[in-house]
Amino acid sequence: MRRACLQLFFLICPVPGSIATMGLAESPMVVRPPLRVASHLAPGVLPLYTFLADYLAASIGRRAEFTVATSYERCAQDVDDLCFVCSVPYLLFAELGRIHMEVVAAPVLIGARYAGRPIYFSDVVVRSDSPYQRFADLRGAVWAYNEPFSHSGYIVVWHHLLSLDEGAGYFSRMVEAGFHSEALRMVADGTVDAAAIDSQVLAIELRDHPDLAKRLRIIGAIGPS
CATH class of the missing domain: 3.40.190 (D-Maltodextrin-Binding Protein; domain 2)
Structure with a gap:
Protein backbone atom coordinates (compact mmCIF):
# COMPACT_ATOMS: atom_id res chain seq x y z
CA MET A 1 0.00 0.00 0.00
CA VAL A 108 2.42 27.80 3.97
CA LEU A 109 3.71 30.00 6.79
CA ILE A 110 2.24 33.35 7.78
CA GLY A 111 4.37 36.42 7.12
CA ALA A 112 5.28 38.83 4.34
CA ARG A 113 8.55 37.04 3.60
CA TYR A 114 6.64 33.86 2.67
CA ALA A 115 4.31 35.64 0.23
CA GLY A 116 1.67 32.92 0.50
CA ARG A 117 4.05 30.27 -0.83
CA PRO A 118 5.09 26.90 0.70
CA ILE A 119 8.63 28.08 1.45
CA TYR A 120 10.82 28.79 4.45
CA PHE A 121 14.26 30.21 5.23
CA SER A 122 17.34 29.25 7.17
CA ASP A 123 18.00 32.23 9.44
CA VAL A 124 21.62 32.70 10.45
CA VAL A 125 21.74 33.41 14.19
CA VAL A 126 24.52 34.70 16.47
CA ARG A 127 24.68 36.00 20.04
CA SER A 128 23.25 39.48 20.46
CA ASP A 129 26.64 40.78 21.67
CA SER A 130 28.58 39.02 18.91
CA PRO A 131 30.83 41.04 16.58
CA TYR A 132 29.50 39.13 13.55
CA GLN A 133 27.29 41.22 11.27
CA ARG A 134 26.88 39.01 8.17
CA PHE A 135 27.62 35.50 6.97
CA ALA A 136 30.89 36.66 5.38
CA ASP A 137 32.18 37.52 8.87
CA LEU A 138 31.86 33.89 10.03
CA ARG A 139 35.06 32.57 8.44
CA GLY A 140 36.90 30.69 11.20
CA ALA A 141 33.84 30.64 13.50
CA VAL A 142 32.50 27.61 15.35
CA TRP A 143 29.27 26.54 13.67
CA ALA A 144 26.42 24.43 15.07
CA TYR A 145 23.97 22.42 13.00
CA ASN A 146 21.04 20.31 14.12
CA GLU A 147 21.75 17.08 12.24
CA PRO A 148 23.24 16.00 8.87
CA PHE A 149 19.90 15.04 7.24
CA SER A 150 18.48 18.52 7.86
CA HIS A 151 17.97 20.70 4.81
CA SER A 152 17.55 23.96 6.75
CA GLY A 153 20.36 23.46 9.25
CA TYR A 154 22.97 21.56 7.27
CA ILE A 155 22.44 20.84 3.55
CA VAL A 156 21.51 24.39 2.60
CA VAL A 157 24.57 25.72 4.46
CA TRP A 158 26.88 23.52 2.37
CA HIS A 159 25.07 24.64 -0.77
CA HIS A 160 25.59 28.26 0.25
CA LEU A 161 29.29 27.68 0.95
CA LEU A 162 29.75 26.04 -2.45
CA SER A 163 28.04 29.01 -4.10
CA LEU A 164 30.76 31.16 -2.50
CA ASP A 165 33.50 28.77 -3.72
CA GLU A 166 34.12 27.78 -0.13
CA GLY A 167 34.24 24.42 1.58
CA ALA A 168 34.76 22.57 4.84
CA GLY A 169 37.59 24.87 5.92
CA TYR A 170 35.36 27.94 6.10
CA PHE A 171 34.44 27.23 9.72
CA SER A 172 37.06 26.31 12.28
CA ARG A 173 34.76 23.61 13.65
CA MET A 174 31.25 22.25 13.08
CA VAL A 175 29.29 20.82 16.01
CA GLU A 176 26.22 18.59 15.73
CA ALA A 177 23.60 19.79 18.23
CA GLY A 178 20.83 17.24 17.63
CA PHE A 179 17.96 19.74 17.32
CA HIS A 180 17.52 23.34 16.14
CA SER A 181 16.49 24.30 19.68
CA GLU A 182 19.73 22.94 21.10
CA ALA A 183 21.79 24.70 18.41
CA LEU A 184 20.09 27.97 19.41
CA ARG A 185 21.00 27.46 23.06
CA MET A 186 24.59 26.62 22.14
CA VAL A 187 24.77 29.95 20.30
CA ALA A 188 23.14 31.80 23.20
CA ASP A 189 25.51 30.41 25.83
CA GLY A 190 28.62 30.95 23.70
CA THR A 191 29.46 27.28 23.11
CA VAL A 192 29.38 28.02 19.36
CA ASP A 193 29.36 31.22 17.34
CA ALA A 194 26.49 30.73 14.90
CA ALA A 195 23.90 28.39 13.41
CA ALA A 196 21.29 28.30 10.64
CA ILE A 197 17.80 27.71 12.02
CA ASP A 198 14.58 26.79 10.22
CA SER A 199 12.60 30.06 10.21
CA GLN A 200 9.41 28.38 11.45
CA VAL A 201 11.24 26.73 14.36
CA LEU A 202 13.07 29.97 15.15
CA ALA A 203 9.87 32.02 15.28
CA ILE A 204 8.29 29.55 17.71
CA GLU A 205 11.39 29.36 19.92
CA LEU A 206 11.75 33.14 20.15
CA ARG A 207 8.02 33.57 20.82
CA ASP A 208 7.97 30.95 23.57
CA HIS A 209 11.29 31.94 25.17
CA PRO A 210 11.57 35.76 25.37
CA ASP A 211 14.75 35.56 27.46
CA LEU A 212 16.41 33.51 24.73
CA ALA A 213 15.27 36.02 22.11
CA LYS A 214 17.12 38.80 23.96
CA ARG A 215 20.37 36.85 23.72
CA LEU A 216 20.24 36.19 19.98
CA ARG A 217 20.45 38.20 16.77
CA ILE A 218 19.70 37.29 13.14
CA ILE A 219 22.44 38.42 10.74
CA GLY A 220 21.12 36.95 7.51
CA ALA A 221 19.05 34.29 5.83
CA ILE A 222 19.70 31.52 3.34
CA GLY A 223 16.87 30.68 1.01
CA PRO A 224 14.05 30.52 0.39
CA SER A 225 13.78 26.75 0.28
Missing part, protein backbone atom coordinates in the same frame (compact mmCIF):
# COMPACT_ATOMS: atom_id res chain seq x y z
CA ARG A 2 1.24 3.48 -0.78
CA ARG A 3 1.08 5.70 2.24
CA ALA A 4 1.58 9.35 2.82
CA CYS A 5 4.18 11.95 3.91
CA LEU A 6 3.96 15.81 5.13
CA GLN A 7 7.04 17.76 4.80
CA LEU A 8 7.93 20.32 5.82
CA PHE A 9 6.56 17.48 3.60
CA PHE A 10 3.14 16.00 4.29
CA LEU A 11 2.41 12.56 2.84
CA ILE A 12 -0.96 10.84 3.17
CA CYS A 13 -2.91 7.84 2.01
CA PRO A 14 -6.33 6.29 2.60
CA VAL A 15 -6.62 4.15 5.69
CA PRO A 16 -8.78 1.08 5.12
CA GLY A 17 -11.23 0.07 7.83
CA SER A 18 -11.45 -3.54 8.89
CA ILE A 19 -14.81 -5.22 9.17
CA ALA A 20 -15.71 -7.77 11.84
CA THR A 21 -18.91 -9.79 11.47
CA MET A 22 -20.46 -10.60 14.83
CA GLY A 23 -22.95 -13.14 13.41
CA LEU A 24 -24.86 -13.97 10.28
CA ALA A 25 -28.03 -12.27 11.51
CA GLU A 26 -26.24 -9.09 12.63
CA SER A 27 -25.17 -6.08 10.61
CA PRO A 28 -21.41 -5.79 10.06
CA MET A 29 -19.63 -3.62 12.63
CA VAL A 30 -16.96 -1.35 11.23
CA VAL A 31 -13.84 -1.29 13.37
CA ARG A 32 -12.00 1.90 12.61
CA PRO A 33 -8.27 1.69 13.25
CA PRO A 34 -6.43 4.81 14.43
CA LEU A 35 -4.74 7.14 11.97
CA ARG A 36 -1.09 6.37 12.60
CA VAL A 37 0.96 9.56 12.48
CA ALA A 38 4.71 10.06 13.00
CA SER A 39 6.70 13.28 13.30
CA HIS A 40 10.38 13.57 12.44
CA LEU A 41 10.40 17.34 13.00
CA ALA A 42 11.78 19.62 15.71
CA PRO A 43 10.17 19.29 19.18
CA GLY A 44 9.12 22.95 19.16
CA VAL A 45 6.66 22.43 16.29
CA LEU A 46 5.01 19.31 17.74
CA PRO A 47 1.91 21.14 19.11
CA LEU A 48 1.08 22.32 15.59
CA TYR A 49 1.42 18.90 14.04
CA THR A 50 -0.37 17.02 16.81
CA PHE A 51 -3.27 19.46 16.32
CA LEU A 52 -3.20 18.82 12.57
CA ALA A 53 -3.07 15.04 13.10
CA ASP A 54 -6.08 15.17 15.44
CA TYR A 55 -7.99 17.35 12.97
CA LEU A 56 -7.32 15.06 10.02
CA ALA A 57 -8.16 11.94 12.02
CA ALA A 58 -11.45 13.43 13.25
CA SER A 59 -12.39 14.42 9.70
CA ILE A 60 -12.40 10.74 8.68
CA GLY A 61 -13.98 9.45 11.89
CA ARG A 62 -10.85 8.13 13.51
CA ARG A 63 -8.54 9.02 16.37
CA ALA A 64 -4.89 9.93 15.83
CA GLU A 65 -2.14 7.71 17.19
CA PHE A 66 0.83 10.12 17.30
CA THR A 67 4.46 8.99 17.54
CA VAL A 68 7.62 11.08 17.82
CA ALA A 69 9.96 9.12 15.57
CA THR A 70 13.51 8.43 16.73
CA SER A 71 14.89 7.27 13.37
CA TYR A 72 14.28 8.12 9.72
CA GLU A 73 14.27 4.37 9.08
CA ARG A 74 10.66 4.48 10.27
CA CYS A 75 9.80 6.22 6.99
CA ALA A 76 10.83 3.09 5.09
CA GLN A 77 9.08 0.60 7.37
CA ASP A 78 5.55 1.31 6.07
CA VAL A 79 4.07 1.50 9.57
CA ASP A 80 2.51 4.98 9.45
CA ASP A 81 -0.40 6.42 7.49
CA LEU A 82 0.82 10.00 7.74
CA CYS A 83 4.33 11.30 8.27
CA PHE A 84 5.71 14.79 8.93
CA VAL A 85 9.30 14.80 7.71
CA CYS A 86 12.04 17.01 6.30
CA SER A 87 12.51 16.78 2.54
CA VAL A 88 16.08 15.39 2.59
CA PRO A 89 15.51 11.98 4.22
CA TYR A 90 12.33 11.51 2.19
CA LEU A 91 14.16 12.19 -1.08
CA LEU A 92 17.06 9.91 -0.11
CA PHE A 93 14.73 7.01 0.68
CA ALA A 94 12.73 7.68 -2.50
CA GLU A 95 15.92 7.60 -4.58
CA LEU A 96 16.75 4.21 -3.09
CA GLY A 97 13.23 2.95 -3.74
CA ARG A 98 12.71 2.31 -0.05
CA ILE A 99 9.70 4.48 0.66
CA HIS A 100 6.05 3.89 -0.18
CA MET A 101 4.66 7.31 0.72
CA GLU A 102 3.63 10.20 -1.50
CA VAL A 103 4.12 13.90 -0.85
CA VAL A 104 0.74 15.62 -0.68
CA ALA A 105 1.33 18.98 1.06
CA ALA A 106 3.80 21.44 2.52
CA PRO A 107 3.00 24.20 5.03
